[in-house]
Amino acid sequence: MIKKVLLFAFVVFGSSVMFAQTTVTGTVKDAKTGETLLGANIKVSGKAVGTTADFDGNFTLTVPDAPPFTIEVSMLGFKTAKIEITQNNQKVEVSLEENATALDEVVVSASRTPERIMESPVTVERLDSRAIKNTSSPSFYDGLENLKGVDVNTNSLTFKSVNTRGFATFANTRFMQLVDGMDNSSPALNFALGNLLGMSELDVKTVELLPGASSALYGANAFNGIMFMTSKNPFNSEGISFSHREGITSQEAAGDNRFYEFNLRLATVFSEKFAAKATISFLKGTEWFATDYRNTFDGDYIAGDRSTDINYNGLNVYGDEVSTNIRGVAQALIGLGVLPAGADALVPSVPVSRTGYDERDLMPYNARSMKFGGAMHYRPFGDDRLEIIWNSKFGRGNTIYQGANRYNIQNFFMEQHKLEVRGKNFFVRGYVTNEDAGDSYDTRFAAINVNRRWKDDNTWFGEYVGAFVQGTLGGLLPAQAHVLARQTADTGRLIPGTQAFADTLAEVASDPSLSTGSKFQDNTKLYHVDANMNLRDYIDWGEVQVGASYRLYSLNSNGTIFTDYDGPIDYDEYGIYTQLQKKFLEEDRLKLTASIRYDKAKNFDGNYSPRVSLAYAAGENKNSNFRASFQTGFRNPTTQDQYIGLDAGSGILVGSAPDNLDRYTTFPLTVSGGGQAFTGAPTVTLSGRRAYDNSFSASGVVERGEFIQANPGLVQPEKVTAYEVGYRGLVNINDGNRVTVDLSVYYNSYQDFISTQNVLVPFYGNADLSDVVPTPNGPVPVAVIAVSNGDFKAFQVYTNSKADVNSYGASIGLSTKVFNGFNVGLNYTYAKFDFDQATDPDFEPSFNTPEHKFKFEFGKPNLFQNFGFNVNVRWQDEYLWESSFHDTVIEARTIVDAQVNYTLPKLKSVIKLGGSNLTGKEYFSAPGVGAIGSMYYLSWTINN
Known part of the structure; x- marks a missing residue:
């Protein structure tokens, strides 16, 4: 009987515990103003159970746990508050303190461990969802250009290249871009195609950017900088979010054209163990037309146009690269008996080019991007001690890429799949990247081979010379004879806009042989595994991390880019590293960070990359941080540096593996x-x-x-030794106002600069x-x-290069609040390089960065109730752009972007009206690209 009573009591007690619920209610306010905070996040510490504050700052949280437990209340821009819950139906009032400055925000990238920006041992820039809301740029990716020391070069509407500290190209292989830990560079091209195939704006949690060398922790190619884009975890960011942006692009050459972008994010927590999310983005618009028809020769602009120069070679005209000396043609025709002996004396020894086609006739300029992402998150223990993540990303899009030639990227497809296991002190992840070039093609070879389809080169030049001789014998002056010769040779020329031209271009664009076509083929794959472990739970005298990575490339262009004529080319690389952080002095004011990494790649010897930094926190509240660092970086030659085999028309590109x-x-x-x-x-x-x-x-x-x-x-890895000193801190001014100061000075010395x-x-x-x-x-x-x-x-x-190459520079950022809450920010960047040209006369350094850049920001998120605005102004001086496509001086420019926004709290919506390049003065990001005009947009964002 007693056993039955005990069993009954056990079952009743167990059931009551099993179904016990604790309810917590409360209100969240701004500690300074006393205003309630809409959208604050409330969650149980270590678990996925949570809710958000409503329009009035109120919340109700029901959890299956019995007290005591701790809840965390957080909101972007405020310090997280922790409250101990000791009883059911407890009511709490939470006052969140605003972060004093952006330097209080937490970053992970600088040391692979959470730390305040103030305490970071190296320079770091940060963008979060609050900054994205306030940016005046059309997208968060465009908004990166407002960060200190950051350059964004616009190749086309959907392809923008991020760079720091010089040596920029559109094929920016010296800068790495990671999305949720995955390198989203094209495996064949070795550089990221901007955000064409990246992250949905609604899913961005933070963007962290490290200018300068970072190889000690991140290996090869983290050479001139590295950017980390981290998405929102569905356990912590649940709900449905939606945005729609629509507007026009305005350019003199293209006119006014509509563009629109749609984003949707769905995230749900099914239980304390399982959550999932999905994102989809779609953008459609019209590219900036490239219409620079100036005459070029040997990388320089020269006088003349098609009507005045028989050897005309327009920058954005293709097919006119095919040129020959017509006296040699005349001599060949004499040998064949087509022309009488001595006729070559009538023909001048001058080069003549074929009539080319404008770029706007060779590509549709239809900008398009579609991205889909999905992730499943599993927590076996119901908390964040261990999490297993499967993440898949798919992207397909159209854009324009400029390398040695201009490429029309059509239906380019890339997918990534990642499996990651992570805990509080470790992660192990592996991912695969696969790409398909789709219907992409080289516009230069498209024009060359469209010309050859209707008349081969020998026939065209033969007819030209024959007509020139006949015209000369008929009494025409040389200039008149050349006009007659071209008219005769161009007889039968395919005319843009006709069906015959369209059909021939389609045939050429689908032919992968550059002798007859222009198709860009690529199915290259990349396989990557890396792991990291922080030994803080096992070592108490310092913080020690260890890690490793392995990467395998499988090049597969079917012989159209690489020399993989008989099958894919495989090569691999691996690395191991360790880092020690140790704090010294009273209140841990001095922090030492020391790292070293070893990397080895096929075809090259191994390489060591050390880094040592010291950071000292001064001031009563550690609000002044001085830092100094020495670090090295290296860059393995890219897949193209090693295995390319491509006739680009003006020359043959051949890799040196x-x-x-x-x-x-x-x-x-x-x-x-x-x-x-x-x-x-x-x-x-x-x-x-x-x-x-x-x-x-x-x-x-x-x-x-x-x-x-x-x-x-033969090409070898490139190395850099970087020295940097810096200061971050708060400087008090009158009436208790403070100015945030962020200053850095660097000097880089390069060895074996790849060129x-x-x-x-x-x-x-x-x-x-x-x-x-x-x-x-x-x-x-x-x-x-x-x-x-x-x-x-x-x-x-x-x-x-044998040249001694050095670069150096400095940047300073100042920000404060004026006039009762207006945000003011100003930053300046100086960048310079030098090298001894005499040691390597053929070397073009391609620094491609202005010496001086100023950026200014002014705005207020709450000018009055629910209304905010922001204005960004950027100025940079002129600089020389060098590339295999063309060299020229890029003019100085001033860009003004602005936006106003209105919040609809009950709809959890933000309406934003804005524009970029509001002065309307068009500018070139580089020679050969389309002139950048203005963009005007209206967006509606719902964050539920």
């Missing part, structure tokens, strides 16, 4: 009549090895008439000039005769 040199061979190249005496054949083929072992410096031949053997070395070199490979003869033949003017090297006969091919090889 040892197993790549003999894999690449050219198509048969025509040898001149005089040259056939040396080759014994009308054509030759060249291997990639010839470019490295038997070539002349192109600048020596073209600019100085000197035949100097090039001897480029390209232009060389000329003779079809015959030795570039060391060791073989000579007698001539009436004395002995002449055979290779010199080859170049004189036009029997050579231009190559661009990948190597390391």
Whole structure:
């Protein structure tokens, strides 16, 4: 009987505990103003159970746990409050204190452990969802340009390249971009395509950016900077969010065009163990038209246009790169009996180019991006001690990429899948990236081969010369004869806008052979695993971390980019690292951080990357932080540096991996009549090895008439040694107001700077000039005769510069509040570099960064009830842009962006009206891209 009573009591007691619930009610207020705070987050510490404050700042939280337990109340821009719950139906009033400054925000990236920005041992910039709401830029990614020391170069409407501390290109392989720990660079191109295939704005939790070298913790390619985009965890950010942005882009060349963007985020917590989320984004618009038709030669602008220059080569005109000396054509026609003997005397020895097509006729300029992301989060113990995450991202889009040529990226697809296991002190994750170039194509080769489809080069130039001779014999002046010659040769030319042109362009764009087509093929994959563990639970004398990573590339372009003609090319790299943080002195005011990493990649020797930093917190409340650091970075040559084999028209790009040199061979190249005496054949083929072992410096031949053997070395990893000092702190001014100061000064010294070199490979003869033949003017090297006969091919090889390259700079950011709550921010960045050109005359450093940049911000989130505004102004001086596409000086510019926003609390909505480049003065981010006009937009965002 007693046993039955005890059993009954046990069951009743157990059931009551099992179904026990505790209810907590309360109100959340701003500690300074006393106003209630809408949307504050309330959750049980360590668990996913939570709620949010309503329009009046009130909340009700019901949990299945019996007291005592702790709840956390948090909100962006405020310090988190913790309240102990000791009884059921407890009522609490919570006052949140606003963070004194942005320096109180917490970052993880600088040391792979949470710390205040104030205490970070290196420079770090941060953007969160509150800053995203206030940005005047059309998107959060555009808003990065307002951060101190950050450059954003606009390639097209949907492709923007982020960079810090110089040496910027659109193919920015010196800057790494991580999304939830995944490198979202294109595996084949080795750089991120902006946010084309990145993160939905509604899912952004924080963006952290480290300027400068970070290889000690993040390995290869964290060389000039690294950016971390972290998404919201569905356990902590539940609900439905929606945004719609619509407006117009305005450009003189393109006119006014509509664009719109749609974002949706769904997140739900199914139980204390399982949560999931899904995001979808879609953007559609019109690209900036590229219409720079200025004449170019050897990387410079020159006088003339198609009507005045028979060898015209417009910057945004393609197909006119095909050029030849018409006297040589006349001599060939005489040899074939087409022209009578002596007719070549009527033909001048001048180059003539084929008639090209404007870029706007070769691509549709339809900007489009669709992104989908999904994640499942599982917590086996019902709290955040251990979490298992499966994350998948898919993206498809259209954009424009500018490298050596301009590429129309159509239906580019990339997917990433990640499995991650993480706890409070460790994580292990692995992910795979797969891409498909879709219907992308090279516009330069599209124009060249559209021309060749309706009339091959030999026929076109033959007709040109024949008509020129006939016109000259008929009494025409040379200029008139050239006009007649072009009209005759262009007979039958396909006209843009006609169906015949459209059909031919479609055929060329779908043909992957660059001898007849222009399709860009790529199905490259990347596999990556990395892990990190903080030993704080096992070591109490300091904070020690250890970690490792492994990466495998599988290059697969079917021979259209890489030399993977007979199957994918695989190569791998791995690294291990450790870091120690130790605090000293009273109140732990001095913090030492020391890290070292070892990395090894196929084709290269291993590399050590150390980092040492000291940070000292001064002042009564540790509100002044002084820091100094020494660190190194390295960059492995990219997949293209090693394995590319691509005829870009103006030259052949060939990578320098040892197993790549003999894999690449050219198509048969025509040898001149005089040259056939040396080759014994009308054509030759060249291997990639010839470019490295038997070539002349192109600048020596073209600019100085000197035949100097090039001897480029095989490319090796690039290294940088970086020194930095800085200060962060609060400076008190009158009436208790404080100014936030963030200052840094750096100096970088580069070794083995990776660069390209232009060389000329003779079809015959030795570039060391060791073989000579007698001539009436004395002995002449055979290779010199080859170049004189036009029997050579231009190559661009990948190597390391011998020049001593250094860069240095400084930045300072000031922010405060004035006039009762108006935010004012001002920052200035100085950037400079130097190198000894004499040690490497062919080296182009491509620093591509203005020396001076000023950025100013003024706004107030609550000008009056529910109404806010923000204005951003950016100025930068002129600078030289160098690239394989073109070199020119980018003019100084001033950009003004602004927005006003209105909050509808009951609808949990924000309406924003804004615009970028409001002055309307168009500018170029780089030579060859479309002029950037103005954007005007209206957006509606619901965060539920």
